[in-house]
Amino acid sequence: MQSVHSVEMDGDKMGINYQTLSFEYQPCREQQGGTQATAYPVIVVGAGPVGLATAIDVAQQGVPVVLVDDDCSLSTGSRAICFSKRSLDIFDRLGCGQRMVDKGISWNVGKVFLKDELVYTFNLLPESGHNRPAFINLQQYYVEGYLLERARELPNLEIRWKSKVVGIRQDGTLGDDDANVTLTVETPDGQYPLCGRYVVAADGSRSPIRNLMGLDTHGRTFKDRFLIADVKMEAEFPTERWFWFDPPFHPNQSVLLHRQPDNVWRIDFQLGWDADPALEKTPERVIPRVRALLGPEAKFELEWVSVYTFSCLRMDRFRHGNVLFAGDSAHGVSPFGARGANSGVQDAENLAWKLAMVLSGRASDALLDTYASERESAADENIRHSTRSTDFITPKSAVSRVFRDAVLKLARDHAFARQLVNSGRLSVPAVLRDSALNTADSERFAGQMVPGAACCDAPVRLGGQPAWLLQQLGQQFTGMLFCGAGGIDEATCDALQALRRGAIPLKLVVLVSADAAEGVSALDVALSGATVLHDTEGLAKTRYDATPGAFYLIRPDQHVCARWRRLDAGRVEQALKRALCVGGTA
Amino acid sequence: MTLNTQPNLARPDDFYEALIDMHRDFDDAQSQSANAQLILLLANHIGDHATLLEAMQHARAGAAQAGGKQQGAAASFDA
Numbered sequence A: 001m002q003s004v005h006s007v008e009m010d011g012d013k014m015g016i017n018y019q020t021l022s023f024e025y026q027p028c029r030e031q032q033g034g035t036q037a038t039a040y041p042v043i044v045v046g047a048g049p050v051g052l053a054t055a056i057d058v059a060q061q062g063v064p065v066v067l068v069d070d071d072c073s074l075s076t077g078s079r080a081i082c083f084s085k086r087s088l089d090i091f092d093r094l095g096c097g098q099r100m101v102d103k104g105i106s107w108n109v110g111k112v113f114l115k116d117e118l119v120y121t122f123n124l125l126p127e128s129g130h131n132r133p134a135f136i137n138l139q140q141y142y143v144e145g146y147l148l149e150r151a152r153e154l155p156n157l158e159i160r161w162k163s164k165v166v167g168i169r170q171d172g173t174l175g176d177d178d179a180n181v182t183l184t185v186e187t188p189d190g191q192y193p194l195c196g197r198y199v200v201a202a203d204g205s206r207s208p209i210r211n212l213m214g215l216d217t218h219g220r221t222f223k224d225r226f227l228i229a230d231v232k233m234e235a236e237f238p239t240e241r242w243f244w245f246d247p248p249f250h251p252n253q254s255v256l257l258h259r260q261p262d263n264v265w266r267i268d269f270q271l272g273w274d275a276d277p278a279l280e281k282t283p284e285r286v287i288p289r290v291r292a293l294l295g296p297e298a299k300f301e302l303e304w305v306s307v308y309t310f311s312c313l314r315m316d317r318f319r320h321g322n323v324l325f326a327g328d329s330a331h332g333v334s335p336f337g338a339r340g341a342n343s344g345v346q347d348a349e350n351l352a353w354k355l356a357m358v359l360s361g362r363a364s365d366a367l368l369d370t371y372a373s374e375r376e377s378a379a380d381e382n383i384r385h386s387t388r389s390t391d392f393i394t395p396k397s398a399v400s401r402v403f404r405d406a407v408l409k410l411a412r413d414h415a416f417a418r419q420l421v422n423s424g425r426l427s428v429p430a431v432l433r434d435s436a437l438n439t440a441d442s443e444r445f446a447g448q449m450v451p452g453a454a455c456c457d458a459p460v461r462l463g464g465q466p467a468w469l470l471q472q473l474g475q476q477f478t479g480m481l482f483c484g485a486g487g488i489d490e491a492t493c494d495a496l497q498a499l500r501r502g503a504i505p506l507k508l509v510v511l512v513s514a515d516a517a518e519g520v521s522a523l524d525v526a527l528s529g530a531t532v533l534h535d536t537e538g539l540a541k542t543r544y545d546a547t548p549g550a551f552y553l554i555r556p557d558q559h560v561c562a563r564w565r566r567l568d569a570g571r572v573e574q575a576l577k578r579a580l581c582v583g584g585t586a
Numbered sequence B: 001m002t003l004n005t006q007p008n009l010a011r012p013d014d015f016y017e018a019l020i021d022m023h024r025d026f027d028d029a030q031s032q033s034a035n036a037q038l039i040l041l042l043a044n045h046i047g048d049h050a051t052l053l054e055a056m057q058h059a060r061a062g063a064a065q066a067g068g069k070q071q072g073a074a075a076s077f078d079a
Helices: A004-010 A049-060 A085-094 A097-103 A140-151 A208-212 A283-294 A341-359 A366-393 A398-411 A490-500 A539-543 A569-579 B012-021 B028-046 B049-078
Strands: A040-045 A065-068 A082-084 A105-107 A109-114 A117-123 A135-137 A157-160 A164-171 A180-187 A190-201 A217-221 A226-232 A241-245 A254-260 A264-270 A301-308 A311-315 A323-325 A459-462 A465-468 A478-483 A507-513 A531-535 A551-554 A560-564
Touching (some): A040 A180, A040 A341, A049 A065, A049 A085, A049 A140, A049 A157, A065 A190, A082 A085, A082 A341, A085 A140, A097 A140, A105 A254, A109 A398, A117 A398, A140 A157, A164 A190, A164 A208, A190 A208, A190 A341, A208 A323, A226 A283, A264 A283, A283 A301, A323 A366, A341 A366, A366 A398, A398 B028, A478 A490, A490 A507, A507 A539, A551 A569, A560 A569, B028 B049
Parallel strands (some): A040 A065, A065 A157, A109 A241, A190 A323, A478 A507, A507 A531
Antiparallel strands (some): A082 A135, A105 A135, A164 A180, A180 A190, A217 A311, A226 A264, A226 A301, A241 A254, A459 A465, A459 A531, A478 A551, A551 A560
16 A cells, blocks of 8 residues: 555545555565665564654654564554543654644543432543643544654654564673664565664564563453443534443443544443353444443444453563563553553653663663663553552452442542542553652752653743743753743853753753743843743743743653752753763762 | 540440441441441541551451451361
């Protein structure tokens, strides 16, 4: 299907069916007589959302990357449908966030019902002043399709379909330049060796690479079965996440209803452990369950049906030599909370800039150890939330069921019990609080933007036009200076210039406070190369607890690295060294 | 030690009577539900996490001890 690129521009208008797209296998140069002269810097295995995001991010960092996939098509079925604000912020940086939001169904509100009574409503984004909603619902094949189209725009990103990894070998000394990985890749034309400095295994929950390396995951498998029925219909339900405990139309079990684009609705029925998965997938069984929810007159067609069980588990370590595991290959969670694909996309963004820094010689190889440690603790957090939700939805013992039901009964009349109702704690970015890359605060700051937190968005003005703060941060290390009514003093100006000339190029953003609009209009000239933003609504100042002169050092993945009340170039240099695992800051 | 295990009930005998009376005419399932709701209501009223953990530790230790005694009795009977 060579013509995909030419029709993709108007993909949605032309009604591309991303589910049926097929991509052509082509023999690569290693197979056409030539041998591979040098190792590729990065090989990514698996063209799902995590592999695609990793490959795009690495390529955007200017590092050539080869992406191999054993198949030649996108996701079968809608699968992961809930993409979080953080994922959208990342997709924005990768250049395809707007398409996702345009196509997706945005939502912020969830409702929980006991029987047919509403017991609890939550709003995941109760404040305004954010570019992206708490969530969009979008079928996984669209997410993959849009990522793939973005990937194809990058000349240093090569995709190889029908390329299955059947062997893996690591050579050289870990941490040295000669350390490398050789994959044996099986294609319709036979096998060939593919050598890379680093390999990212984003090859899914059954990870062939994990198996080839004899590695394992540990955790819990839950004894319950769930039915996914994607149905196509015209319906009047609001764009909210609806969760029922023990509804009259499906007694003693739970049901989850979600809206997707194209008039598709996801209905998730808890079935219990004794359900027969093969039987429950048949239309004869599924249609009456859907009809019980929608009423006897409802007109709908089944789009996709699946029966699944799940586990909460992870690999003990996400780094093994020069092989780095990301997404489902490294960790698995229950679907309640949408913490699977979303955490995988966060793995991707955590890893991409670190690979680029190490490969360019700006960081030591030890930086990649922090990919593992940061994302292992993020996985623990996701697994903890996911396990707690599952224990609430699927109580494991009689007494657990008694307490669950007691909470639901109390929740109708008592506000305190509503905070215990757990139908899924929806994905928010992990705060990398204990990361070795953080520089601890030496001054007091209030609010959420602690070192290790993903940066919060805020509305700003750029060149007189409305813009968003997050669009200006990340991709490379960013220094964000808050400028008050008094402007910027000479010492701070000198420090900014010193940072611009430093060993690690720093992108500079100056946030001008609302009350300083007049006095500092000449800033653009004075600070050549800095992006000057106007905090017209004062929300950036509030969200970052900023005082005039406050300075934030922000990682390429938009996480806060360090912050001070006053800019001191020396301290920023030290924090940068720490964030790159280089010399003298241990 | 944040959990107060010294006498603190304003009307101990009245409380105990009311506690038993809360279960009047209930079957086991209803009693279980009432107990669970009572625990949740009281836990929220206390609020402090350390205090709640300490109370749970006492309760668990007490129940485990009771089980242990039974096992011990069974063992000596076998002997």
